[in-house]
Amino acid sequence: MIKVSVMYPNEPGARFDHAYYAEKHMPMVKAKMGESCHHYTVDKGLAGGAPGTAPTYVGMCHIFSDSVEAFQAGFGPHAAEILGDIKNYTDLTPVMQISEVVVG
């Protein structure tokens, strides 16, 4: 199993609509990807590790797929529509990474 993490840097003054992200965007991603998205999780950044510090990321999602190929097969055909929806909840550019799920 792999996970694709999409992490939005917590930049001062940036816009991020958590409600739209969790209630509209991510369900749309799942609907488009179908079975190739095994499941997904959504995080809302609260704080950094040290007291009084801000979180590194204002929001994150993690999309779980059987393999990189399965993710690409499910995401690729809908990439334009999914990426085109980003402007509806944020003006941030996310950091993405693919990880192996060692303990899931």
Place this chain on the structure above:
Amino acid sequence: MIKVSVMYPNEPGARFDHAYYAEKHMPMVKAKMGESCHHYTVDKGLAGGAPGTAPTYVGMCHIFSDSVEAFQAGFGPHAAEILGDIKNYTDLTPVMQISEVVVG
């Protein structure tokens, strides 16, 4: 539910023992924290979002707790021992953040 994410930046030349991390360190953390760690996940970075790019983080864990207070109550008494074990698997300094689990 909250999650505490511990993310190790993928710096060239750095040391990170994935086997020790998954098989020794994280089980020790869970054993020390007991019920205050609801569960945890472990990721191994594979790649960045764009083809041919490296992952931002070489490894990550996410520790799930009922609340920030529950995490602190479970982690605090064992912090010295847990943090003292980091040198056994890496010379990296992790980035930490606390997030609300919006979709878990």
